[in-house]
Amino acid sequence: MKNIFLLLTLLVLTVRVNAQQNPVQQDSTKTETLDEVLVKAVRVNADSPITHSNLSKEQLAKRNLGQDIPTLINFLPSVVTTSDAGAGIGYSSIRVRGTDGTRVNVTINGMPYNDPESQGSFFVNLGDFASSTESLQLQRGVGTSTNGSGAFGASLNLLTDAFSEEASAEISNSFGSFSTRKHTVKLSTGLLNDHFEVSGRFSKLYSDGYVDRAFTDLKSYFLQGIYKDGNTLIKALTFGNEERTYQAWYGLTADELKENRRQNPYTYENETDNYWQDHYQLHWNERINNHWSTNIGLNYTKGKGYFEQYKSEESAEDFGNLIEEDSDVIVRRWLDNNFYVVNANVTYKKTGLEIISGISYSSYDGDHFGEIVWGSDLAENTGIRDHYYFGDASKHDFSAFSKVTIKFGEKWTGFSDLQVRLVGYKTNGLNSDRTPFVTDADFSFFNPKVGLTYKHSPFNSFYTSFAVANREPNRDDFEAGVTENESLNDIELGWRFHKNKVRVNSNLYYMFYHNQLVLTGELDDVGSPVRATSGKSYRLGLEVDANIQFTEKFGIAANAALSTNKNKNFSSSINGEVAELGNTNISFSPELVIGNSINFSPIENLNLALLSKYVGKQYMGNTDNEDSVLDAYFVNDFSINYLIKTEKIFKSITLSALANNIFNKKYVSNGYFGSYDYDDSGSQTGTTTGYFAGYYPQATANFLVGATFKF
Template sequence: MKTLFKTIFAVSVLQTSLAVAQERVPKDSVPTKSLEEVIVKATRADEKTPVTFTNFSKKDFSKQNLGQDIPVLMNYLPSVVTTTDAGNGIGYTGLRVRGSDATRVNVTINGIPYNDSESHGTYWVNMPDFASSTESIQLQRGVGTSTNGAGAFGASLNLLTDRTSEKASGEISNSMGSFNTFKHTVKFSSGLLNKGFELSGRLSKIKSDGYIDRAFTRLSSYFLQGTYIGKTTRLKALVFGGKENTYQAWNGIDGATLNSNPQFNWSGYYVDENGKERFYDNETDNYQQDHAQLHWNEKFSDVLYLNLALHYTKGKGYYENYKEDAVFEDYGMTAPQGLSTTDLIRQKWLNNDFYGTTFSLNYKNDKTDAVFGGALNKYDGTHFGKVIWARNASTSELGDQYYNDYGIKTDANAFLKVTHTLWDKLNLYGDIQLRNVEYKANGVQANLINDSFNFFNPKAGLTYSIKSNSNIYFSYAKAHREPNRTDYENGNPRPEKLDDFELGWRLSSERVKLNINSYYMLYKDQLVLTGELDDVGSPIRKNSGKSYRLGLEADAKIMLSKKFLLAPNVSISENRNKDFYNDASGTPVSLGNTKIAYSPQFIVGNIFTYMPIKNVSVSLLSKFVGKQYLNNLDDKKAYLPDYFINDFHFNWDFPVKKALKEISLSVVCNNILDRKYVSNGYDYYGTNYYYPQAGANFLAGISLKF
């Protein structure tokens, strides 16, 4: 462990470089690589890398970016299923890839880990409108390449923030739509100044009432980025963050309520002293998260680059609940004589710090592209609860905490990956990663946690070019992953292991881009979702012994003519537990081979775009998601029915002379056929709960670019 830390600090580096305006900065002062290229070099794949990936650029998602979160914007990518608690894509949203939930999708922002260290989850609600400051996204399905943060067990999602702008610019964007949804965004860039400086930023505000009753969101965010470009040195400093206030819609509804009142929300429900049904008006989630990143890139020569990043994230917030007939003892209060329970209002708080460094050293010549990199990161968080009101008095004082827990996690990794060209048509790829995790925590339910893991994750593969525009690839990757906090609080979990085999073919011509791949993901001790929730609403997972995912994916972009573009994708998979045991009754019962929960066998998408004239596009987007089980028991009563939805997009960009350069009009109509469908749910002790999604709804926006 000490040796690994010394190695990391000795090399300490990360990626940075920038394409700049040649006429404004002396030509000999501009490194040959751009900051954006180098900053993602350590974590991204390219056409020579034998992994399965999809690139998603600002051009792809900017026209539909009218307030919905990044997972919803990614809904039509291969093997992706999105979920949203409020039903309209704003607030708490998530995505699954190949049936793997968000805790298994490794997310990095400019190479910096974003997943929560303890839960492994990704909370997009803490970064509202982040798509407006995102230049590109790469989704690697499967294990992918070595990256920073927790291991990828379903996919890796790499986000790159806005690139440096050569010219000064400004943008004002406003949108509105169904459920009283509004989004307001202001962006600016100073352009690259004579001495190599650029400053850019964004402010955003989003509000929506949500499709589900009372599931409102009130979101605000900021983004500020400064860049300096010297002769061989480049610096990029960023601060960004968001603040969210959302009414909870976490509970879902049962089947009977789904049929009678699909917009009903149980959150905040209680019966007052007079027997009247009421809803607590502040059953809300409140959180603020702020990020700071500093990226430094040094060019030693035309083939050698050194990169370093430092980062710090501060998160603090709480959610508030009205609790009926709460037991005094559970909240650290002494009960008055003759009473044992009381109605009360509680707050559950998080206060955490996450900081560290990531680095990479990149050597590249005509035949060899090698990256040595890694990271050293630490998470230090507290969990505590407060009672802010109780109907019946007790001995407690204002500000008392009825629990005060902690979690401390240190995560260090170092990796070396090399792509070498044997001859013009064959590229060999090798990637090894060493990762050490140390986790200490306590909890209300769990005993003291003091665990340490050492993981060795090798990867290898080859890419063979059939022609200049076509190649085939094969790769093998091994990955390990530690349990999260909830896993410890609901059992004695073991770390997961995964062997991932990928075989694919890529074709890229002037009119057709085609990707076809197959995969076999063999798990041991996979922590699968049982479909149940614990008493604080967190999904419960249990080790399932051996399990596998076997699938075929295909996606394409086909220019039928100058005016018609077709972009279909299809995913067919089999997802099974081997010799699965159910121990819900306390005695393990063998159920044999069962289907893995939340893993549809078929996912089919298509985007059909018509461009009647220049700068005008009309698109019909279609998505089919097959049946999903809510547990791993092959319970024919616990499932999400398949669904088929269609969206409509309209975009018109028209240039304007003088100060105002362009006006962009966008309209997004979701679920235009007004289908009733459910994208998520859970099984709670034999009762199914669902998260219904909105029927036909729309968003419309206008952007003024200066």
């Protein structure tokens, strides 16, 4: 890894020298900034045959009062979000087109963010990150080739703050229900000597949570230094987060939900998750001339933390005989990992043609271990913090891609994207239940994508695309005995209409899978969803996204997604026999998802918005069992933003207010479902299958208010 870093640094320096020796004038027709080049390799433009949505810094800021990124993008098409603590702060997750968060590829400045082993994205480790986000793009479906874990339902890429020409300072504070409070300070030196800028953000965020004692305590930072010189942009940045949250992943039974929907079954005072994560990135963007540009990026992520748990009357064997039989015990289960990434891209562009080619290599190593921090009856010679299990893991991921966009005349544009990805994963040691866990697996994937756009008129365009994606199992899948990869073929057909104050995007999609890993509805012993291979399955849907500005003061942004999501010829063990169930609904895949925003500006600098979200009925399992149903829900939020421009002390003051769930709807957005068999002499098979379910209640009416002062 060290040699690779040195080699790429020398390559960048060589490019820089050549660029200095051959100065050229910048292309006056270019629309992208050097900042945007950071994500050019993983993003698509407005005319691409890839289904996508964009959000700018200004759009994010209107709702950025402390809630997590999944909650902030909740109103995008086909998006469903949920929060363990119920208030959108802490452990929040996202599903897109019914696919869970482990299959949504997330990148920050083109660097993979998904945890390589679990493949999940833990937004709790990105406290107040929206305050340092310049823009984001959500691609639905397979999307374009990206870095890290393959996109299997969507990809979300974030671009961090652009450099600032002028010095600035910003103080932002917000307060709200459940003792929620966010304090943010941002600073920028502006460009010094027209070349250098240093900027930073420091945030403190706390919330008690809607669920009893489900608090979230986050401390985060973002620091950035840039060098800018004509066609060169060098960025060195670091960001990180320290989180402490009280566990709320156990949910509630139906009876507990009816009794008191805010109760938390956990009673141990320190049943908490504690994790520290720091990221270091270096990016070198070089525009060599009007045709050639390069980007090289380096990343190192350090993560370490544990969750603490109280267990009563435990078996000595389960803890390596470090305790006596039936002893109570308090344990900490640790992760300690390192993640290195190198990306390199080169772009060639001239009239009617653009070629982007690149490589990405990542290396991950992680230790998993558990320690005993207290026991009511420890075994002789057992010491505090003795390990009762230990295992290590390593993962290597190499990918290379080439994307070509070419115009054929005035109306037709073709797109091709070819990616090769090589993955190796190894584990050795014991699981938390002290069973051996040894894995040595290698995968090689070829993921082609092709598309075509037809511009019928200046206002109308049509596109179609076909994409293939392959994805390896994650750590939990391997533990469950899954060793084969899953495959997806994605067909998209879309129409875009953009004229004056009316913008409409619509698309049909058909995603058909082989060995899709669907959520079973059950959870493992740390609250992670359990997945299983479903054989053949498909998702067929229609998405419509419209933005209509009726007047300068009044507009509507609405989207709807109608879909059918099916396992084909699904079978399951029921009452001691394998039952052939035919086509069944895929878990956590609502057939109808609607988002709507009605915006009104009665006076200059005042914006009022009513935001609505409808999510249809979902099954938490794959057998269409009525005990697994999550009822449909419809919630409404109301936001107010008022900008005050002043010449004294502050450049501006922005006052914001957000009332969530204004009609006080008692709803559940997520849950879990499972089954168990018991002996029953009265049944035909002698076995009867029983079912259980858990629910995560979301907050009823609540509010957040804030003020941002810019100097």
